[in-house]
Amino acid sequence: MRKSELHLISENGDTVTPEIAGAVEAAYHWAVSVFPSMDTALLANAAERLARDMEANKGELESPRRYAYAAMHGKVRDLQKSRAANESTMPLHELDRLGVAAISFQDDIERSILFQQLRTKLSDRDRFILMLLTELDAGPQNIARVLGISTEAATKAIQRVRQRLAACLDTAERCSKEKRAEISASKGLTREWI
């Protein structure tokens, strides 16, 4: 994405300092890449507002880059919440027709259970291996080098992480089915709605 897609100016209409511009552009590109389902126009608006605010308070910023990433992440969360809020204001039959409610409701339950499972079942080291596998496409040799262990030990460690991950996914799926059944019974909703 080119730099010209963002119009980064201060409240007075002047161009923002290069450090702030670089930080906001990096954070914006990160948000576009990590949250592909978000509207890029909304993200661009958020980035431009962020640059304006940062320029107005540049004396108080310790690290523009760090601030930009944290703020952009916060803005994405706000956008996601407002989108969810918009969905919840729609009538149930309309959501049902669109297939939105069933999918997002089920996903929310399953995701929260999965995250809870991953937090408790994976150690710090397991999470680090998982991060290297998913973010850096690391193989056993890379992981062995980064962790300072043999390739054989790294291969076994990866295997263990995969097994734990699979167990967490199974548990999340099983628990979400149980919870869905509980919720539907408690709310008197039909299974078709879920």
Next chain:
Amino acid sequence: MDLIRQFFLEAFPNPQRIDCPGEEIIMALAGEELPPDHPACLHVASCSECFAEFTGCILELEKSKDSNIVKSQDPPPHRGPNWSEIASAVGEEDLLSVAVQRLRERIALYRRRREKQGT
């Protein structure tokens, strides 16, 4: 969005940035330049804010690598014009006469060398 990535981004909020390493350390981790026993390695997988920065650093490094590859694909500088430059500089008829002239010069040069070697 990738579920595992979402997990790292949501499950470990640390808005006060407690025990967070500096930006340059996160960049070094993204570039796989940190020693294995560096504490930042484990921290990034337990702090959503640092993980966000880490993924951003990977993106930035990938972009800079891509731009370097594009630069290295540029043809190296050369002293004389190559055939495509000659072709774009002159018309087809001129190009043919230039080519024939070069061929003649090479043949003459070759003959002179052979004559010298014979004597």
